[in-house]
Amino acid sequence: MGTTAEQYLQQLDAGRRPNLPETTAGTLRLDVRDDGSTEHWYLTVSDQQVQVARSADDADLVVRADRWVFDQMVDGQLHPGAALLRNDLTLQGDMRLLMVLRRIFAGPSGARHPRDLGRAALAAQGRSSTDAREDRS
The missing domain is CATH 1.20.5 (Single alpha-helices involved in coiled-coils or other helix-helix interfaces)
Structure with a gap:
């Protein structure tokens, strides 16, 4: 397996991301479940930039899933929309931000x-x- 979601989020730079729409702004909280515990990642998206922090604060969209789901999304093996339809993840809040998450994750290598x-x-x-x-x- 390639990069894990945790590794990817830790090294995600705050630079400009031209693949994000200029008008998109919001906050996402990723609740990553693993072995009975939950890690919280807080992403702030604004002006084609993404800031990452570790926080359980309220967000515009809260995405909850097992660690393997986030790991597969980071590697481009699993589309967030497909994961939602299969009940591999759950959402609470502004669902439009789910596609922003897909653009934040790198996708498959060589894509x-x-x-x-x-x-x-x-x-x-x-x-x-x-x-x-x-x-x-």
């Missing part, structure tokens, strides 16, 4: 945005048609 893949395919297609025209000349 690329679909638009980048489309642009690369179009560029390759453009090169192959240029090569075909040159061959006909």
Whole structure:
């Protein structure tokens, strides 16, 4: 297994995250259950930045799940929406912030945005048609 949720959150920098919508702001509390205890992670999202703290304060969205669920979400093996539908996690509060959580977590290693893949395919297609025209000349 790759990075755990705890490792990922501990090293999450407070720099700008361009994959977050500029207008998104709110707080999330992640309640990570493991062996009868619960760890609390508090994320503050504002101006495309994420601040991480250890706190059980009230938040706009509280996400509760077992440690393995958060670990799989961090690795990109489990989408938060799918985990919600399978009752692997529970929510309390502003559900719109759940998709922000998906953007905060890194996703699978080697993953690329679909638009980048489309642009690369179009560029390759453009090169192959240029090569075909040159061959006909």
